[in-house]
Amino acid sequence: MSTDNNQVLPLNVDRQDFDKALVAFRKLLGEENVLIENDKLTPYRKIMMSVEDAEHAPSAVITASSVEEVQGVVKICNEFKIPVWTISTGRNFGYGSAAPVKRGQVILDLRKMNKIINVDPELCTALVEPGVTYQQLYDYLEENNIPLMLSFSAPSAIAGPLGNTMDRGVGYTPYGEHFMMQCGMEVVMANGEVLRTGMGSVEGDTAWQVFKWGYGPTLDGMFTQSNYGICTKMGFWLMPKPPVYKPFEIKFEEESDIHDIVEMIRPLRIAQVIPNSVVIANILWEAATCDTRRSDYTDEPGHTSDAILKQIQKDKNLGAWNVYCALYGTQEQVDVNWKIVQDAVKKLGKGTIVTQEEAGDTQPFKYRAELMYGIPNLQEFGLYNWRGGGGSMWFAPVSQARGTECDKQKTLAKSILNKYGLDYVGEFIVGWRDMHHVIDVVYNRADPEELKRADACFNELLDEFAKEGYAVYRVNTHFQEKVAEIYGTTKRRVEHAIKRALDPNNILAPGKSGIDLNNPF
Secondary structure, eight states: OOOOTTOOOOTTOOHHHHHHHHHHHHHHHOGGGEEOSHHHHHHHHOOOSSSOGGGGOOSEEEEOOSHHHHHHHHHHHHHHTOOEEEESSOOOGGGTTTSOSSTTOEEEEOTTOOOEEEEETTTTEEEEOTTOOHHHHHHHHHHTTOOEEOOOOSSOTTSOHHHHHHTTOBOSSTTOBGGGGEEEEEEEETTSOEEEOGGGGSTTOSOTTTOSOOSSSOOGGGGTTSSSEEEEEEEEEOEEOOSEEEEEEEEESOGGGHHHHHHHHHHHHHTTSSOSOEEEEEHHHHHHHTTOOGGGTOOOSSSOOHHHHHHHHHHTTOOSEEEEEEEEEOHHHHHHHHHHHHHHHHHHTOOEEEEHHHHTTOTTHHHHHHHHTTOOOOGGGGGGGTTOSEEEEEEOBEEESOHHHHHHHHHHHHHHHHHTTOOOOEEEEEOSSEEEEEEEEEEETTSHHHHHHHHHHHHHHHHHHHHTTOOBSOOOGGGHHHHHHHTOHHHHHHHHHHHHHHOTTOOBOTTGGGOOTTSOO
């Protein structure tokens, strides 16, 4: 079957060679696993970024069901110089969805590789393939009465642990630093060889999911947020369900309270009194997840006024900042730490504590409590309804967990967003010593003028935060080259040197994280 004349072709690949590659893919994978028809490509073209769909349109989609098929795919890609963009579940909406980083790349969809290979209830480990979703793994644990809990980002049910960890995502439990909890990868290299990191390279070894390091250089990290290989299996650690779980919220009335909140939370996190990744969510984040729409309050253009924000805060019984934490352990441990938390809030002299008994099943407390206990849900998709129109880009700078830093970031971000007529919809996620500041730049993508404003806004956010010494830890595919520039030339030279050594034909996701042998810098 030949491609149609309107089909997007990969960069530097002519139609004749592309047709030959498609024939080879069909022979390897079967006709039904090579998609070129417009209607079948449509789900893979959907983006939420501030750019036309055509800029990230794939030339084809192929689906593999085994490691051997992935090896066969890279062999064909090398022969015809076909660039391939690999996805696991393709549900990374805030950072780019399933669409390739560059127009014309072939999408390799691994969602059919969805085996839960092993879960060890005693060692608390799991080994899964790329297509396994959090919901699938959660259901497996529940159906088999395995008392382990997951950690995932939100919304989580349709995403998966392998893809999220490969992009260094974070979650809301004590195991919320996901890459830290990863242990052992299987990676198909660009030349078709299969590498197992850590102890996995030793035939017959049983410590692959329990000891990260193995012997010699530790390689796992270089495969995250990169295009050096295709991960086909990943091991990670799971947390035992505690005998007692106590989620709670602390509501703060004023936006200016962010400084004091962080100064109170940081020592409790570092000391592990509060062991999980604490969320400090602003009013619009929480209101939007509960189906509040901007149109419910105003149809005025531009950003939402502070007066309306206060009205929403009152109507929805929210804080200007809503802090979500949890305690885990035996009753004795929880009781001791609960007293420490209460004393800290009392000493601060502000903030209202809300327990699960008081909140019941009300939202957003309910979904936050589920996230902190490893129960998947899709509640946070409500963010996309705040303005409507399908536009969403997550801006995620990192800082020290200091009140002065967070106040500075919040003030800067809000001023830039409001300048472009957009709202500050943000939350801080408190790690041990760092602060992930996640802002959802939500906008009406169906409005061409607002799309342009959102694009200019995101560019200015990156530029102005970089001037202050702040950089993002993840970004959508539209801005990956720009962020790579912010991190400097020495880092980029090293990354490109590794790319030339491992993938000289530049077939694996060229352009991801700004790594592309076709684009010297």
